[in-house]
Amino acid sequence: AQSVTQLDSHVSVSEGTPVLLRCNYSSSYSPSLFWYVQHPNKGLQLLLKYTSAATLVKGINGFEAEFKKSETSFHLTKPSAHMSDAAEYFCVVRGLSGSARQLTFGSGTQLTVLP
Amino acid sequence: EAGVAQSPRYKIIEKRQSVAFWCNPISGHATLYWYQQILGQGPKLLIQFQNNGVVDDSQLPKDRFSAERLKGVDSTLKIQPAKLEDSAVYLCASSLVRGDNSPLHFGNGTRLTVT
Numbered sequence: 546a547q548s549v550t551q552l553d554s555h556v557s558v559s560e561g562t563p564v565l566l567r568c569n570y571s572s573s574y575s576p577s578l579f580w581y582v583q584h585p586n587k588g589l590q591l592l593l594k595y596t597s598a599a600t601l602v603k604g605i606n607g608f609e610a611e612f613k614k615s616e617t618s619f620h621l622t623k624p625s626a627h628m629s630d631a632a633e634y635f636c637v638v639r640g641l642s643g644s645a646r647q648l649t650f651g652s653g654t655q656l657t658v659l660p
Numbered sequence: 661e662a663g664v665a666q667s668p669r670y671k672i673i674e675k676r677q678s679v680a681f682w683c684n685p686i687s688g689h690a691t692l693y694w695y696q697q698i699l700g701q702g703p704k705l706l707i708q709f710q711n712n713g714v715v716d717d718s719q720l721p722k723d724r725f726s727a728e729r730l731k732g733v734d735s736t737l738k739i740q741p742a743k744l745e746d747s748a749v750y751l752c753a754s755s756l757v758r759g760d761n762s763p764l765h766f767g768n769g770t771r772l773t774v775t
Contacts, residue, residue, distance in 0.1 A: 589766040591763045
């Protein structure tokens with residue numbers, strides 16, 4: 546079975562300061578990992594994905610994430626927060642075969658950006 | 661390209677009533693998904709279609725939920741009878757093909773409130 550744990554349900558940062566959203570995963574095999582963002586009353590949008598290529602993955606809107614197998618982590622970062630980054634962020638894992646190939650979502654982290 | 665369309669945006673019903681949601685995926689997308697997102701949780705897969713066939717419905721409560729995609733394009737998700745715990749946002753997503761290299765595109769969802 547696979548699972549993903551988002552360590553913070555809420556994160557608050559000031560505009561212009563760094564963002565760190567933490568995610569740990571559990572999987573029997575090397576998984577594919579994703580970050581999705583959900584703005585209020587909007588659909589989920591893919592930010593970035595890791596599929597066993599480079600461990601540092603760059604996504605849209607200046608976000609990036611680093612896959613660390615030894616720590617089973619896939620934290621999302623951004624050097625400088627913008628007001629438009631305020632949204633809910635989901636860490637997602639997908640396994641290799643069978644039902645594990647379905648996306649398993651974390652419970653989400655609500656990011657607030659203060660002026 | 662036009663995104664994934666869902667309707668209605670909002671629905672309020674009483675328990676034991678029935679309700680249906682409609683989804684029109686992106687043109688040409690063979691794979692269609694229905695997710696349930698309960699407040700404060702990440703989305704949970706209900707059912708996945710490949711064209712008009714069901715790939716995975718292992719988490720669909722089949723005693724009350726049903727879904728169809730008769731012509732391999734639009735899809736309908738039905739709940740009959742609804743329970744209070746069905747209050748959630750129902751998300752439809754589509755992808756061009758199955759697999760890691762085909763990202764999911766999500767609709768804006770239908771917010772269901774059961775009273």
